[in-house]
Amino acid sequence: MSAIDGLLELVDGYLAGTLTEVQQADLDRRLCTEPRSRQLFWLAINHEVLLRTRTVAGLEGVAAADAGPGGAPWWRAMAVRWAAAALILVLLGAAARFGLRQGAGPGILGVASLVPARAGGGGSVHHPDHRQEPLRIGQVLGQDDAIEVEDGASVELRAPGEATTFALEGAASLVVRTTPQGMRLRLEHGELTAEVAHQPPGRQVMIGTPQATVEVVGTRFVVAASAERTSVDVDDGRVRVAASGIPGDRAEIGPGGRVVARTGQRLDESPLSELSWSDHRPIGVLMLCTGESGWPRNPRGWLHDAAIDITTAGGREELRRRLEAIVDQSIANLHAVGAQALVFWDLEGMESPLGYVGDPRQLATLAPEMDAIADGLIERVRSAGIAVGVAIRLDEVIRARPGGALSLSPAHAPALLAQQRMHYAHKRWGATIFPLLGAPREGMDIATICRRLHADSPQALIIPTAAHGEADRWSAPWIQPEQLASHLGSPHRPGSMAVIAPLDDAYMAAHRDELIHAVEAGDVLTLRAWYKTDGHLLVQQIQAAAQAHPR
Amino acid sequence: MPTHTEQVQQLVIRHAGLLHGFIASLCGDLVLAEDILQEVFLVCTTRAQTFTLGSDFLAWARAIARFKTMEMLRSRTRDRRMLNQDALKAVESEAPSLEDWQRQREALHRCLERLSPGQRRLAAMAYGDGLSPQQIADKRAQAPQVVHVMLSKLRRILRDCVLRRMGLDA
Numbered sequence: 016m017s018a019i020d021g022l023l024e025l026v027d028g029y030l031a032g033t034l035t036e037v038q039q040a041d042l043d044r045r046l047c048t049e050p051r052s053r054q055l056f057w058l059a060i061n062h063e064v065l066l067r068t069r070t071v072a073g074l075e076g077v078a079a080a081d082a083g084p085g086g087a088p089w090w091r092a093m094a095v096r097w098a099a100a101a102l103i104l105v106l107l108g109a110a111a112r113f114g115l116r117q118g119a120g121p122g123i124l125g126v127a128s129l130v131p132a133r134a135g136g137g138g139s140v141h142h143p144d145h146r147q148e149p150l151r152i153g154q155v156l157g158q159d160d161a162i163e164v165e166d167g168a169s170v171e172l173r174a175p176g177e178a179t180t181f182a183l184e185g186a187a188s189l190v191v192r193t194t195p196q197g198m199r200l201r202l203e204h205g206e207l208t209a210e211v212a213h214q215p216p217g218r219q220v221m222i223g224t225p226q227a228t229v230e231v232v233g234t235r236f237v238v239a240a241s242a243e244r245t246s247v248d249v250d251d252g253r254v255r256v257a258a259s260g261i262p263g264d265r266a267e268i269g270p271g272g273r274v275v276a277r278t279g280q281r282l283d284e285s286p287l288s289e290l291s292w293s294d295h296r297p298i299g300v301l302m303l304c305t306g307e308s309g310w311p312r313n314p315r316g317w318l319h320d321a322a323i324d325i326t327t328a329g330g331r332e333e334l335r336r337r338l339e340a341i342v343d344q345s346i347a348n349l350h351a352v353g354a355q356a357l358v359f360w361d362l363e364g365m366e367s368p369l370g371y372v373g374d375p376r377q378l379a380t381l382a383p384e385m386d387a388i389a390d391g392l393i394e395r396v397r398s399a400g401i402a403v404g405v406a407i408r409l410d411e412v413i414r415a416r417p418g419g420a421l422s423l424s425p426a427h428a429p430a431l432l433a434q435q436r437m438h439y440a441h442k443r444w445g446a447t448i449f450p451l452l453g454a455p456r457e458g459m460d461i462a463t464i465c466r467r468l469h470a471d472s473p474q475a476l477i478i479p480t481a482a483h484g485e486a487d488r489w490s491a492p493w494i495q496p497e498q499l500a501s502h503l504g505s506p507h508r509p510g511s512m513a514v515i516a517p518l519d520d521a522y523m524a525a526h527r528d529e530l531i532h533a534v535e536a537g538d539v540l541t542l543r544a545w546y547k548t549d550g551h552l553l554v555q556q557i558q559a560a561a562q563a564h565p566r
Numbered sequence: 567m568p569t570h571t572e573q574v575q576q577l578v579i580r581h582a583g584l585l586h587g588f589i590a591s592l593c594g595d596l597v598l599a600e601d602i603l604q605e606v607f608l609v610c611t612t613r614a615q616t617f618t619l620g621s622d623f624l625a626w627a628r629a630i631a632r633f634k635t636m637e638m639l640r641s642r643t644r645d646r647r648m649l650n651q652d653a654l655k656a657v658e659s660e661a662p663s664l665e666d667w668q669r670q671r672e673a674l675h676r677c678l679e680r681l682s683p684g685q686r687r688l689a690a691m692a693y694g695d696g697l698s699p700q701q702i703a704d705k706r707a708q709a710p711q712v713v714h715v716m717l718s719k720l721r722r723i724l725r726d727c728v729l730r731r732m733g734l735d736a
């Protein structure tokens with residue numbers, strides 16, 4: 016081993032916390048006596064930091080660096096991403112600890128993200144002194160501030176210094192208050208979802224909803240409240256729930272437990288039902304773009320065609336016509352095989368190196384040409400009696416600077432983020448099927464995310480592309496072709512199902528019997544909907560054979 | 567015109583990566599260093615008025631980072647070894663500048679560009695998507711040990727390439 020390798024191994028061990036006493040002494044000695052070792056030490060540490068900044072997906076950082084005169088300096092993409100995570104903490108922390116917020120009490124929550132309604136409005140903040148101001152990102156909410164969210168908008172609020180997040184959606188109203196015993200929130204109307212972190216001793220978060228008061232001490236849980244219903248799902252610790260208007264009707268639930276409060280009814284402590292998706296017919300997928308086309312007039316790579324021109328009205332009209340034709344062809348193909356649904360994977364286009372975007376809420380800004388026609392395209396699908404799906408990503412998708420590349424940033428609360436995106440797609444297009452792209456970075460596993468999404472939308476089919484553990488209790492994992500052999504060879508958990516990614520015709524023909532068994536057991540086949548292949552006939556045959564012997 | 571505090575915040579953002587590395591050098595823990603970095607951001611914001619724009623920002627911020635790191639380390643039981651005081655003093659005296667950091671970042675990007683398509687995909691999964699080796703193994707239907715080896719090799723390729731580009735391989 017060279018001297019360089021030896022030193023770098025010591026630094027690796029230092030960062031991994033695995034050095035023995037002797038190795039640590041060796042590292043100390045070399046750093047004290049060898050200038051070159053000090054250089055290598057810094058290089059190795061900064062190498063790890065650079066990799067951890069996660070700007071390397073698709074090398075978008077290079078594009079930013081190459082932006083040329085007037086472009087943002089290379090560090091900004093990384094820094095903005097980091098700052099996005101830190102800024103609210105800082106604003107709130109500063110405000111709360113040092114009274115920087117003028118003319119108001121300490122900050123209780125900060126507006127971490129705001130997705131306006133399609134009409135353009137987000138909402139407003141009403142202060143106790145009757146001042147009113149528009150809702151904006153970075154705003155700090157103080158004592159007795161009331162936040163009004165416009166119908167169609169969604170807002171994420173975060174508490175300073177802790178992983179507590181609240182999401183408010185359309186036509187919602189929330190009053191914020193803090194006491195020495197902890198935060199007190201009152202949802203007047205609308206939908207609230209909360210992810211509450213462990214609270215320090217002596218403090219508890221209390222959330223009042225129209226149906227219940229939810230009281231929590233040192234735990235992590237989710238509360239979802241609407242005008243008719245409040246549900247509480249506990250990850251760990253214990254939560255007490257008291258029904259409004261029914262004296263003595265209280266419940267205390269522990270890890271994995273749930274309770275639902277409905278107006279005028281006693282609390283319901285029935286456990287969350289597992290996924291029960293009765294339709295096992297095939298699902299079509301529709302991918303409309305090619306990635307990183309670099310075509311100036313078709314930057315999002317629509318229809319893999321450099322000749323498409325979205326910069327002119329005529330070009331956009333031509334795009335609409337061609338997309339409608341593709342959707343109609345897809346519908347015909349899906350009807351031919353008796354498929355249940357069509358899933359759109361890339362409604363936002365593929366302008367950036369990150370691939371599928373999976374944030375339909377940003378459609379108007381990311382792909383305005385599609386935003387203008389998406390409703391009509393999807394309505395054609397639904398009118399044909401075919402259900403609609405939309406791919407959803409678990410990461411934040413941000414553009415660090417105007418005109419720069421999109422990039423991914425770990426979501427602070429991935430389940431909440433996915434939930435908001437699903438709600439948007441459901442409300443706008445009636446979507447009920449949601450492939451989940453990506454994997455949670457840390458702190459929460461995919462099974463927990465799937466459980467939460469299922470609890471929130473039990474009528475939806477969630478298809479995680481990176482499923483683990485018990486995710487299949489709440490969702491139908493996406494099986495890639497390379498995973499198929501092990502999937503088919505593994506025992507099927509009763510009641511579970513998977514969604515098998517589109518397969519090559521030859522593979523299907525060669526594994527016809529195994530695929531029939533998989534479909535018999537509940538798995539769902541998919542197919543590329545926009546063009547017809549021999550594989551469509553195979554899907555049809557496999558489906559028919561499986562239906563002859565259902566599980 | 568940004569306020570004084572906002573200008574200081576911009577400086578912190580600009581130097582965030584460097585400060586992260588600096589904190590990691592002190593505590594030997596990249597994850598903990600991220601947490602401490604956020605605390606440092608907070609303190610820099612609240613003490614912004616004590617910094618004179620145009621003076622040595624990095625020295626000022628490193629002092630805060632050092633203080634916050636020691637404070638954090640005192641408040642928790644540590645099972646990791648740390649550099650001794652002499653070593654800390656020695657490495658800190660040669661801590662990289664912003665220009666050094668930029669050079670290394672540029673070198674890394676160039677090295678990433680030179681990876682094979684397969685290696686780039688692996689890098690994107692591990693460093694872009696932040697997937698764990700287990701998750702990558704699941705996605706690729708490979709044994710976790712195989713992914714560990716591939717990642718270790720990839721990391722090594724990248725680091726060797728950066729060393730060469732920085733002229734430190736001789």
